[in-house]
Amino acid sequence: MTHIRVILPGYNTKVLNKEMLKPFESPGLELSVDYADIAVDAVRHEFDIALMAPYLIKKVIKAEQEKVHAIVIDMMADVAMRALREAVTIPVVSLAETATHVAAMMGNNFAIINTTDELTPIQESLVRSYGLYDRLACIQGIQLDPHDDYRSEKIIHGLVEQCADAVIKKRADTLIFGSGRLIGYREVIQKGLEEKGLQITIIEPLPTGIYFAKFLVDSKISQSKYVYRSPNASTLKTYSKILGN
Known part of the structure; x- marks a missing residue:
């Protein structure tokens, strides 16, 4: 069973909820939803994107710790995508x-x-x-x-x-x-x-991103750690207050 988590930059259950994802699930595909811990209705500016980054980094780390196989960020723009891919070893997909x-x-x-x-x-x-x-x-x-x-x-x-x-x-x-x-x-x-x-x-x-994420998992493909180099323990400790660790 492939488990993919869809993360919304912000918190708005009218925009994204588990019920909306049910049509894309299958016997071999489980979908879960998570939200950035901040009450943002919509991310529409570079200002929003910059301030949203720490919240998403925290959420992708949490997803990997919970044994999720891949992550999809539910937004038609990129929030710190390179940083998100550095933070974890599982695939992080940009819509x-x-x-x-x-x-x-x-x-x-x-x-x-x-x-x-x-x-x-x-x-x-x-x-x-x-x-x-x-x-x-x-x-x-x-x-x-x-x-x-x-x-x-x-x-x-x-x-x-x-x-x-x-x-x-x-x-x-x-x-x-x-x-x-x-x-x-x-x-x-x-x-x-x-x-x-x-x-x-x-x-x-969103469905395109979900099925692409499943393809990456099934193909055993993830981001290259020669490019997206993971932060070491010292770096994570430095930012522990921001990341909530």
Whole structure:
């Protein structure tokens, strides 16, 4: 049995909970959820990302101690990803990194459809760092509040329109949902696009990240410790107050 833990940067059970992950479980795959110990509704700025790092480092260390086989960080941006991979020996998967590379394999030009303009420059910078900027058709979407009802007809319509615009005007051939809140939205968005005569590949980051993490575990692959060098006991002791050890 492969045990993968999904960690949300923040604490919001409406964004992520165990019930949401049940469709992705199988007889050979167990999923668990954990949250950063801070009441953040949404991470939308570099400021948030920087301050969130110690909370996530603490959580990935805890996951490895609990014999979890791999970790997925539920966010379409990277929070201290290199540090997280240094902190543990088990695979730590980035949704943004995984989804964009899958999109680049499945098509020529991808678009990221997000739910907040604040993430656009952050995601652009990440795509550059992944070496995929020449494959990026656009990053666009609609501006939503973390407390909005993302299932409302108005919001679904807005997302469909943004997806259609990315395909028709920006020449995207593959779409990536740019928010962890859009879990389980692919069918309804695809239906809306099909009504416009558009058949397009849509990548949902969280299930893609989960199944990639399982692939890494099954293949016995993890981050190279020649690159992601683990901190020694002295370093961990130095930061013990921050990490809560």
